[in-house]
Amino acid sequence: MAAPADIRGRWCIAGIGEAPSGVVPDSDQWEMNLLAAKRAIEDAGIAKSEIDIVITTGTMVYNRPRHHVQLCEQLGLPLTTYTENSAMGGAAPTANLRHAVAALHAGMGKVALVVGADYVRSGRGRQGAIEAGPAEYHNAEFEVPYGPYMATLYALVCRRWMHEFGWTSEQLAAVAVAARRHASMHPGAHIREPLITKEDVLASRMVCSPFRLLDCSLFSDGGAAYVVTSAERAADLPRRPVYVLGVGGAYSYYYFEKWPDLVETPREIIHTAASQAFGMAGLKPTDVDVVGVADMFTGVVPVALESAGFCGRGEGASFVDGGRIEIGGELPVNTHGGNLSYGLPGMGAQFVHLTECVKQLRGEAEKRQVAGARIAYIHNWSGNMSQHGSAVLSTEV
Amino acid sequence: MKAQRRSPKEPVISALGGGHWKAARDGRLALQRCDACGQWVHYPSAVCDRCMSTELSWQDTAGRGTVESFSTVYRGFAAEFEQDLPYTVALVRLDEGVNLLTWLVGIEPDGAEIGMRVEVEFERISHEITLHRFHPAETGP
Structure with missing residues (x-):
C-alpha cells in the first residue's frame, strides 16, 4: 500500500456535540442528528456558512440514501461541495473522520461536519431494534433460517477466543462492571444504576452463550457530531483543538461465515486499521492515555485491544480485568459507559465513544476526567466486524 | 427428529441459490464449486472469489x-x-x-x-x- 500523505497534526476536531441519549420520548432521528450537529457547530464557534463538507451515516429508522442532503437542508446549509451518507454504521466515528480528513487534505472543502445519530430505541422499540439485525444485516437465505441475532454471531467469535486462550466469563464481566461504573458518573447515560459486580454479570440470565444479559449492550436513542478543520483555522476558534495524529481503516468479509479463522481474521482486520493510525501518529499503544472502543458485547473489548497491540497474544481478557480499564486504572476505556451502559443508538452507535475522548483530551470530562489525558485511541466497527476505523487524537502535535 | 416441527423463518431463496435448495430437498448438501479452479464458493455467487471464473456448478459435499x-x-x-x-x-x-x-x-x-x-x-x-x-x-x- 502506498504510504498515506503526512496529515499528522494538520487537521483537528474543533467542536463536538452530543444528542440527548437513552430513551428520548417524542422525538425522531432528524432531531437527534440536528441537535448533535447544532451543538457541534456551536461548540466549535464557527459560522455554519463555513461548513462545506458534511458526512452522515444514515439511520436505522429512516433508511434513505440522500440522508446527508436532507440533513444539510434542515441545517440551513444550502450549498456544500462534498457530502455523503457513508453508511459506515458503527465504524462511522473514525471511518468518517478519515473520510473528512481525506476530503480536507485533498482541498475539497475547508470545514467538515461529521454526524452520527439515530432513534432506534424509540423509533423501532426494543424488540424492533433487536429484530432489525437479522432482518436487515444478516443473510436472508443462509443465516436467518437459523435464528442468529447480533449477539449470537458475536458469541461465536468470542467463544472461539475464549477457547483458544482460556479466557473466562468472569474476566469478560470486568468490561461490563467498568462500563456501568463509568456510566454512573455520566449524567446522560442510558443506564446509570445500579453499579454492578462481576457476580451480578455472571448471575444475569444466559442470552446466547457465552453471553449473559449484562454482557450485551443496550438499544438507545442518541448520537453525536463533530467539526473538523485545519489547525490554522482552529487556532482562531474558541475551543482547544484536538489534533488528528493518525487515522486508519480496514474492510473485510461481510459475513462471519467467510472468515478463514475466527481468531486470526478479526485480529488482522483490527490490526490493519490500528497500525495505520499509530504509524501515522508515530505512536504506539503504550503512549495512549484513554481509549474509546466498540463494546456492543463485553467479549469484543479484549479482542479489539489485543488486536490493536495493547497487550500480547492471548492476554486480552487478563488485560481488561482487575480494574485496568476503569477510570483510575492504567488505561481507562469508554469512560462514558460505552454501548454497554451509556447506550447504543443504532447507526450513531459509537459517536460518543469519540466525543467522550475529545472531552477527556480537553479536560472537560468532569467527574470522569482521566488525569493528564493527552493521547486518545478510538476504534470502531460496524455490523459483523466488516468495516473498521481507528484514530489517534491529541491536544498536542 | 420430530417430523412436524413448525417452521422457523424461511429463507429467501436468491436468484443463484436454487441449486442448494433443490439438492437439500433430496437430502444432499450441495454448494457451488468453480469449474475452472476447484474453489468451493459459498454464498452463491456469479463469480469465483478466487479466480473470478463465471463457470460455477452445484456439487455435493x-x-x-x-x-x-x-x-x-x-x-x-x-x-x-x-x-x-x-x-x-x-x-x-x-x-x-x-x-x-x-x-x-x-x-x-x-x-x-x-x-x-x-x-x-x-x-x-x-x-x-x-x-x-x-x-x-x-x-x-
Missing part, C-alpha cells in the same frame, strides 16, 4: 465437518423461534473448507465442543424448504 464455534440461544428474540428454544447455532467448517451457519442437533444445550466432528442431516420445513442441521459424527474422521 460430503456433509461432514468440524465445529468452529457455537452459541446456544436461550432467549426468544423472535416469535418464529420461540418453540425451538434453546437452540444451538454453530459455525461448521466443512471438510471442503467452507463455513456454514447451522444448528447443532442431538446434543444438550451448550453440550457441543469446539473441534467436534459433525455430519449433516436434513429437516423438511415445507414443500420447498429443507434445512440442514448437523449432529455429532458417529465414527471417527
Whole structure:
C-alpha cells in the first residue's frame, strides 16, 4: 500500500456535540442528528456558512440514501461541495473522520461536519431494534433460517477466543462492571444504576452463550457530531483543538461465515486499521492515555485491544480485568459507559465513544476526567466486524 | 427428529441459490464449486472469489465437518423461534473448507465442543424448504 500523505497534526476536531441519549420520548432521528450537529457547530464557534463538507451515516429508522442532503437542508446549509451518507454504521466515528480528513487534505472543502445519530430505541422499540439485525444485516437465505441475532454471531467469535486462550466469563464481566461504573458518573447515560459486580454479570440470565444479559449492550436513542478543520483555522476558534495524529481503516468479509479463522481474521482486520493510525501518529499503544472502543458485547473489548497491540497474544481478557480499564486504572476505556451502559443508538452507535475522548483530551470530562489525558485511541466497527476505523487524537502535535 | 416441527423463518431463496435448495430437498448438501479452479464458493455467487471464473456448478459435499464455534440461544428474540428454544447455532467448517451457519442437533444445550466432528442431516420445513442441521459424527474422521 502506498504510504498515506503526512496529515499528522494538520487537521483537528474543533467542536463536538452530543444528542440527548437513552430513551428520548417524542422525538425522531432528524432531531437527534440536528441537535448533535447544532451543538457541534456551536461548540466549535464557527459560522455554519463555513461548513462545506458534511458526512452522515444514515439511520436505522429512516433508511434513505440522500440522508446527508436532507440533513444539510434542515441545517440551513444550502450549498456544500462534498457530502455523503457513508453508511459506515458503527465504524462511522473514525471511518468518517478519515473520510473528512481525506476530503480536507485533498482541498475539497475547508470545514467538515461529521454526524452520527439515530432513534432506534424509540423509533423501532426494543424488540424492533433487536429484530432489525437479522432482518436487515444478516443473510436472508443462509443465516436467518437459523435464528442468529447480533449477539449470537458475536458469541461465536468470542467463544472461539475464549477457547483458544482460556479466557473466562468472569474476566469478560470486568468490561461490563467498568462500563456501568463509568456510566454512573455520566449524567446522560442510558443506564446509570445500579453499579454492578462481576457476580451480578455472571448471575444475569444466559442470552446466547457465552453471553449473559449484562454482557450485551443496550438499544438507545442518541448520537453525536463533530467539526473538523485545519489547525490554522482552529487556532482562531474558541475551543482547544484536538489534533488528528493518525487515522486508519480496514474492510473485510461481510459475513462471519467467510472468515478463514475466527481468531486470526478479526485480529488482522483490527490490526490493519490500528497500525495505520499509530504509524501515522508515530505512536504506539503504550503512549495512549484513554481509549474509546466498540463494546456492543463485553467479549469484543479484549479482542479489539489485543488486536490493536495493547497487550500480547492471548492476554486480552487478563488485560481488561482487575480494574485496568476503569477510570483510575492504567488505561481507562469508554469512560462514558460505552454501548454497554451509556447506550447504543443504532447507526450513531459509537459517536460518543469519540466525543467522550475529545472531552477527556480537553479536560472537560468532569467527574470522569482521566488525569493528564493527552493521547486518545478510538476504534470502531460496524455490523459483523466488516468495516473498521481507528484514530489517534491529541491536544498536542 | 420430530417430523412436524413448525417452521422457523424461511429463507429467501436468491436468484443463484436454487441449486442448494433443490439438492437439500433430496437430502444432499450441495454448494457451488468453480469449474475452472476447484474453489468451493459459498454464498452463491456469479463469480469465483478466487479466480473470478463465471463457470460455477452445484456439487455435493460430503456433509461432514468440524465445529468452529457455537452459541446456544436461550432467549426468544423472535416469535418464529420461540418453540425451538434453546437452540444451538454453530459455525461448521466443512471438510471442503467452507463455513456454514447451522444448528447443532442431538446434543444438550451448550453440550457441543469446539473441534467436534459433525455430519449433516436434513429437516423438511415445507414443500420447498429443507434445512440442514448437523449432529455429532458417529465414527471417527
